[in-house]
Amino acid sequence: MIEVAPSIVKNMKSTIEKHTLKGMSFSNLQNWCVDQGESRFRGIQLFEWMYQHGINDPREMSNIRKSFRDYLITNCLFETLSIEQILSSALEPTQKFLFKTLDGLFIEAVSIIDGVRHTVCLSTQIGCNLKCDFCATGQMGFSRNLSSGEIVDQLIHVRKQTHQPITNIVFMGMGEPFLNYDNVMDAADIFHNQRGFDLASSRITISTAGILPKIEQFIHEKRKFKLAISLNAPDDVTRSKIMPVNNKWSIQELIHAGRAYSKMPRREVMFEYVLLKGFNDSEDDAMQLARLLKGIECKINIIPYNASGGIYKRPDEQTVNEFAKVLSGKRDTYRVLVRRSKGEDIEAACGQLATKSQENAHA
């Protein structure tokens, strides 16, 4: 069983047990205020202070009466993470943030600015136990799930530091979001809530390596977030070599679930395909992939691999372009995009996130 971080955590610097309000859902925060003898409206005010305004100090929450502000100061924790380091790419406006949790562990988030588009890539777990062979996070092992507050706090810190409105959120950082389902959904709801970050559902993408029961659960949600399925191979034998999770749920099952999602009103599905030199990048692979996705309204994201010190290499430009051309040439219901990751020089690109500080922390 995966351990879910509790809503009340012990502040490592103090012996007092405090309530962590950050990450509580809109309704739970209102209920919590009622339990403290306050009105539900007080919960709405707190929600707006924390997320719309990014305020962590109750002294600044000017429309809340003083006695309750004092109660909040004494009994509640508002910060779940501190910034340990910010690395800026020399090549483009991409920054990687290293955060420290209250229990002394480390996670990363990435801010990618491309014109008016500002995408933030968030982590959902500390490490990952799915062990995809090409991914640096997969080699770290697994420590624990992030709380919804720790997921939300990544975005609050990035927003404060970057000064350009955030337009898109992708749950594609460290960890498998669907193995931390409830906390990820709570965080995504806060990002979507008009009194929170007010981002449209279509601007929030949740990416999975293929946890089939959770994809099926997601299909039945009222939420309309985008679904991304990390495919990375056109057949089960090839996929199982790089993604052990494929031994549990096959490509056909994932495609079936992706198709079902794409048929739901106002839902979008995307298949991601990391292109590894000499492994999954041939013309035959492209044709097989085209056959697999035939007739599905979706986007295919081709991602040339970013080296992370393992055995895999990035294919050359010509191979990448030919792979995309074979797929596009089939003129099917899908759209093909080649996504060139940003921030490679600061190890912030897809598949490169792994906190070396963790090793130091455990040393």
Ligand code: SF4
């Ligand atoms: S690719 Fe995603 S699911 Fe696979 S090991 Fe890395 S973080 Fe985990």
